[in-house]
Ligand code: FAD
């Protein structure tokens with residue numbers, strides 16, 4: 006077990022939890038020669054989430070946006086380890102985490118792979134475990150909803166789309182059931198819901214309708230949002246542009262409508278009318294995608310009750326200006342598992358991860374320099390070296406120590422927000438040299454594609470994504486049912 010492996014002399018044990026945007030940025034930046042690094046995550050790959058909605062329709066194949074974590078750590082100067090396991094408990098007072106290998110390896114169960122739960126000690130800990138989908142306890146959402154947060158969710162949606170289509174094409178099916186099977190309801194008008202609706206629209210228009218012309222006019226797509234606008238985090242002009250584009254795409258956009266209950270085939274929602282009265286909305290569905298937002302994972306919520314300084318935390322861990330978890334020592338938290346005034350986005354998580362990686366390098370330098378200063382002082386006190394030479398050297402190292410001890414606070418630099426809205430159109434809230442710039446349309450779509458292509462994790466990912474786009478342009482999406 007990883008916990009029992011000795012740490013190389015002079016190195017501190019650094020545990021990095023998670024393999025998402027934040028943690029991978031830490032790994033890219035931290036100097037592995039300074040730390041004994043172990044990454045623990047139930048997912049042995051990094052996922053490029055911005056292109057996940059495209060995987061639901063086969064516009065992009067899922068492996069094109071995955072990068073094995075082992076290839077990421079292989080590129081480090083010194084060895085780093087990966088443990089595929091779920092962290093079930095963090096004990097910041099005894100500096101340990103409990104990891105469970107239990108949920109993993111289901112399909113290779115054998116005596117060689119024990120059902121292991123172990124405690125792993127750390128000197129420094131970086132928590133980057135993200136968030137989980139929140140259903141707000143709405144009845145039926147967990148049972149019947151498809152989420153869109155992980156690769157398996159996108160695969161499940163892709164399969165469900167085809168299941169509904171094939172079932173609806175069946176000759177004996179009655180018209181009412183056919184209509185229901187061809188109805189998709191997306192709940193949540195944030196970027197996830199809007200981007201998925203846009204992708205599904207493209208799929209209908211470009212592929213499915215051509216393959217099954219009889220069903221052409223029967224597909225319906227409804228997007229439900231509780232607030233008065235879709236994409237509420239974008240500027241007003243872009244919210245309006247996005248909504249108009251969705252309506253042009255014949256997507257039924259229901260704003261000020263909150264879903265209250267879901268059964269195996271029907272959604273019940275409540276619409277607030279302009280005069281304040283409430284009206285019930287009932288929609289039978291074939292596919293229901295829940296994109297209603299996220300909340301803290303259980304291991305993070307546990308810390309809210311264990312650490313007194315976290316008692317008021319709700320969405321995520323409270324951190325200071327150095328992203329250190331309040332009430333702890335040597336524990337940092339980054340990305341969606343934190344609560345700050347930044348939006349829970351990949352951009353924030355990546356910048357926080359890079360910052361913590363660099364901070365850890367500085368801390369290592371500070372600790373090394375402190376050791377050097379302590380040794381020199383002792384030598385000077387013991388009169389072991391030439392006094393003048395030693396005093397000069399000590400002054401030099403003390404200056405270095407002073408510099409290394411000045412830790413810079415985290416500063417976020419917002420590069421803008423982008424979202425795809427279907428029909429080869431995108432919206433962009435950008436900032437150039439401090440000036441805000443909002444745009445929507447086909448040129449923005451080209452920008453969206455090139456921006457995300459350049460952000461892909463590796464050259465391999467970039468090539469695969471380009472290939473997928475080309476394949477779809479030439480041959481259409483693959484509609485075979487797996
Ligand atoms: P994540 O990337 O979610 O990573 C969390 C990691 O922790 C995962 O590896 C997970 O397996 C691991 N983990 C979970 N539980 C445990 C545990 N118990 N123990 C150990 N490890 C654990 N943001 C943008 O800025 N731009 C976009 O265009 C954009 N598009 C998006 C599209 C979609 C469909 C989605 C769902 C999100 C999108 N986001 C986008 C948001 C962005 O993906 C998140 O903000 C980002 O992933 C947060 O990074 P993170 O490192 O905090 O968490």
Ligand code: NAD
Pocket residue numbers: 055143192193194195196197198200229230231232237238262263264265296297298299348349350351422423424425
């Ligand atoms: P979100 O929290 O941004 O949006 C969820 C939406 O669901 C909200 O607008 C909320 O009002 C609505 N909602 C919740 N309960 C509802 C109910 N019962 N009935 C009707 N509507 C309901 O969630 P998201 O879209 O998954 O995004 C999560 C995070 O990831 C955000 O920070 C977002 O910025 C980021 N993200 C960014 C992009 C991008 O930049 N392109 C894409 C996806 C996600």
